[in-house]
Amino acid sequence: MRDAYVKTLVEIQDDVRVLIGNLEKTLEETKTALFTQNLDKARMVRDGDDKFDEEIRSIMRKDLTVQVLQSPVASDWRSLMGTFRVLSELERIADHCSDMALYIARILERDPVVKPPEGFKEMYEDMQALLEEIFRCYLEGDDEKARYIGDKDDIVDADFERLLPKLTDEIKNDPDDVASYVDYVLLLKYMERTADQVTFPKTGAYEVKVTAQDGTGKGVSAAGYTVVSEKAPKRAKNVILFVGDGMSLQAREIARILSKGMTNGKYNDLLAMEKLEHNAVITTSGYDSLVTDSANSASAYATGHKSVVNAMGVYEDSTKDPFDDPKVENISEILKRTRGMSVGVITQAESTDATPAAMIGHTRRRANQDWLASSYLDQYHRPDVIMGGGSARYLPKSVPGSKRKDNENVIQEFKDMGYTFVGTAKEMKAAPSDKPLLGLFHTGTMNVYIDREMLKDPQVLKGFTDQPNLMDMTQKSLDILSKNPNGFFAMIEGASIDKQLHVMDWQRAAYDTIEFDKAIQYAEDWNKKRGNDTLIIVLADHAHGVSISGTYHERDGKKGTEAVRVYQNSVFPTFKDEDHDGFPDNPDPDVTLAVQYANHPEYYENYHFMKKPTPPALSVTETKQEQSAIGDKVEFHQVTKASSKANPARIHPGDPAELMPANTPKDDPQECHSADDILLNAGGPGSEYFKGTMDNTEVFFGMLRALGIDGNKTKVHLTQAKK
Numbered sequence: 158m159r160d161a162y163v164k165t166l167v168e169i170q171d172d173v174r175v176l177i178g179n180l181e182k183t184l185e186e187t188k189t190a191l192f193t194q195n196l197d198k199a200r201m202v203r204d205g206d207d208k209f210d211e212e213i214r215s216i217m218r219k220d221l222t223v224q225v226l227q228s229p230v231a232s233d234w235r236s237l238m239g240t241f242r243v244l245s246e247l248e249r250i251a252d253h254c255s256d257m258a259l260y261i262a263r264i265l266e267r268d269p270v271v272k273p274p275e276g277f278k279e280m281y282e283d284m285q286a287l288l289e290e291i292f293r294c295y296l297e298g299d300d301e302k303a304r305y306i307g308d309k310d311d312i313v314d315a316d317f318e319r320l321l322p323k324l325t326d327e328i329k330n331d332p333d334d335v336a337s338y339v340d341y342v343l344l345l346k347y348m349e350r351t352a353d354q355v356t357f358p359k360t361g362a363y364e365v366k367v368t369a370q371d372g373t374g375k376g377v378s379a380a381g382y383t384v385v386s387e388k389a390p391k392r393a394k395n396v397i398l399f400v401g402d403g404m405s406l407q408a409r410e411i412a413r414i415l416s417k418g419m420t421n422g423k424y425n426d427l428l429a430m431e432k433l434e435h436n437a438v439i440t441t442s443g444y445d446s447l448v449t450d451s452a453n454s455a456s457a458y459a460t461g462h463k464s465v466v467n468a469m470g471v472y473e474d475s476t477k478d479p480f481d482d483p484k485v486e487n488i489s490e491i492l493k494r495t496r497g498m499s500v501g502v503i504t505q506a507e508s509t510d511a512t513p514a515a516m517i518g519h520t521r522r523r524a525n526q527d528w529l530a531s532s533y534l535d536q537y538h539r540p541d542v543i544m545g546g547g548s549a550r551y552l553p554k555s556v557p558g559s560k561r562k563d564n565e566n567v568i569q570e571f572k573d574m575g576y577t578f579v580g581t582a583k584e585m586k587a588a589p590s591d592k593p594l595l596g597l598f599h600t601g602t603m604n605v606y607i608d609r610e611m612l613k614d615p616q617v618l619k620g621f622t623d624q625p626n627l628m629d630m631t632q633k634s635l636d637i638l639s640k641n642p643n644g645f646f647a648m649i650e651g652a653s654i655d656k657q658l659h660v661m662d663w664q665r666a667a668y669d670t671i672e673f674d675k676a677i678q679y680a681e682d683w684n685k686k687r688g689n690d691t692l693i694i695v696l697a698d699h700a701h702g703v704s705i706s707g708t709y710h711e712r713d714g715k716k717g718t719e720a721v722r723v724y725q726n727s728v729f730p731t732f733k734d735e736d737h738d739g740f741p742d743n744p745d746p747d748v749t750l751a752v753q754y755a756n757h758p759e760y761y762e763n764y765h766f767m768k769k770p771t772p773p774a775l776s777v778t779e780t781k782q783e784q785s786a787i788g789d790k791v792e793f794h795q796v797t798k799a800s801s802k803a804n805p806a807r808i809h810p811g812d813p814a815e816l817m818p819a820n821t822p823k824d825d826p827q828e829c830h831s832a833d834d835i836l837l838n839a840g841g842p843g844s845e846y847f848k849g850t851m852d853n854t855e856v857f858f859g860m861l862r863a864l865g866i867d868g869n870k871t872k873v874h875l876t877q878a879k880k
């Protein structure tokens with residue numbers, strides 16, 4: 158068995174050698190094309206890259222699990238993972254080469270007379286030598302050395318700084334050639350990025366400064382980083398990160414009022430999440446904006462780096478391609494690489510939706526969900542448990558209901574890797590706990606607690622009549638993940654709290670918050686039984702502008718705004734829980750909460766629970782004729798604008814129906830996220846780290862600190878036996 162494994166490893170390393178040979182040839186061809194100004198050749202290099210990417214993917218997709226598991230020799234793991242890392246590096250570098258080739262072709266096409274700027278050739282050669290050295294070190298298994306070569310990248314950077322102002326001068330002297338020079342600048346940028354293997358080898362504070370110059374002057378931009386390597390006094394074996402998507406402080410309070418009730422102004426009990434011993438206030442803004450989305454904020458938890466709206470695990474670059482942005486290693490990759498831990502992503506949204514995907518994948522565009530589903534297969538971050546909705550992203554195009562654009566059958570690929578696949582609660586409960594699991598319980602987002610467990614309206618459930626609840630999903634995933642003696646990381650998401658607040662259905666959001674809290678209760682009890690070896694964190698990724706103004710009742714015949722009871726009129730609500738399951742028996746008692754929103758579209762407020770999920774506003778597109786004058790001609794254009802208007806389905810006979818004008822731009826028919834800070838609760842080893850007011854990126858460091866992970870360690874494991 159061991160021989161078979163070694164044979165495969167050697168084969169792969171041979172494949173890699175051939176690939177490196179090819180890449181070196183590509184670099185050489187690019188250089189020749191550049192310096193001999195051979196346009197056709199430069200184009201060929203571009204075409205060749207697609208083939209190259211394919212070759213790399215085919216090697217990376219080889220299922221090595223079986224052979225690998227039969228050889229529990231640490232050094233073998235290390236060389237295998239080293240090989241995978243070389244491959245992903247190669248892919249990235251080849252992409253940049255092909256972009257360079259494109260720019261070269263463009264320059265030549267436009268103006269074959271323009272010469273490369275002075276010093277360009279030397280810089281190109283410096284970069285090439287650097288890359289070659291990095292490849293050699295990786296191939297010889299010397300990752301440490303390869304890493305430190307990154308320092309030499311400074312030389313290339315210095316060249317870049319020297320060349321850029323020169324180009325700017327040339328543009329000034331020769332304004333007709335601006336376009337060609339602009340392409341040279343882009344080309345230089347690619348080369349600079351290709352050579353950038355940024356690492357911070359020591360702990361402490363770093364400042365990264367970029368100076369750039371254009372026709373209008375010099376600009377300097379700086380960013381600060383602190384490299385930390387802290388360890389908790391007691392080490393956690395596992396980490397469970399509970400993310401209540403959009404669960405603002407007020408969303409928790411609504412759930413507490415409904416679930417626990419009050420006596421004489423005191424709560425009868427707290428939510429399970431509120432009983433964890435430590436808490437912190439978390440700020441949530443992204444790199445680009447005050448208000449974040451779920452991709453960006455989950456990415457902060459998963460990587461310790463800020464990103465931008467719609468992005469995860471990357472720093473956004475200026476190119477269109479959503480997959481070429483510089484990547485940041487995420488928690489799943491670090492834990493698998495350094496300690497061979499298991500990873501689980503459990504959600505009620507599509508399993509490739511922003512929050513779960515940010516724990517695993519890397520893309521500038523969260524909407525690339527079918528691509529994300531395929532990327533879950535990649536060994537260096539492949540989750541051992543995946544549960545949620547969104548099977549449409551895994552099924553080949555030929556299957557009705559699929560949302561894929563190709564015929565890849567991702568479910569089959571997971572099965573081929575030894576995963577149990579389940580599609581209902583019954584199947585999930587029966588699934589073995591000693592195998593990895595893929596559970597997809599809906600083609601889209603799973604239904605919410607009220608519809609799934611209480612109302613069971615067939616029109617709403619659309620045939621998905623056996624979806625599991627989050628408590629059972631939590632139980633099954635902990636059963637499976639805890640089989641790994643190296644520990645695990647699980648992200649468990651209450652996803653529809655956010656989705657229901659977007660559609661201004663606070664009752665459905667509240668029941669899902671209670672369900673989420675019961676899953677947390679299960680995990681807390683589970684952790685206690687094991688002797689408290691697991692760090693449990695509960696937080697939201699961002700808030701919603703939802704607030705409790707008081708209570709609402711029509712006992713005295715008043716209706717609508719006049720029946721919103723504030724101050725001393727806000728008598729206590731009358732939610733009842735006769736069966737003591739933690740969920741109110743009726744979501745619409747005679748005294749209910751007056752819940753109001755700070756950022757909403759135009760909608761009809763009826764103050765009551767809606768038996769059928771009813772979105773607050775409908776999207777409408779308006780097409781108008783607009784005229785513009787170009788020279789002495791007047792041209793007419795059809796201009797289409799998205800807008801939204803109140804949904805009349807929210808008008809119910811007998812209930813008030815007050816038209817609330819939009820207080821956010823008309824192109825969004827939903828309530829939106831707010832920039833409000835959110836609350837974090839934590840219990841278990843390492844939870845003492847969380848206190849005061851913290852940035853969302855600090856959560857990542859708190860998790861690594863609790864586990865005692867040294868991210869610089871190149872020692873490599875993979876997840877334990879699964880056959």
Ligand SMILES: [Zn+2]
Nearest residue numbers: 403451655659
């Ligand atoms: Zn949202």
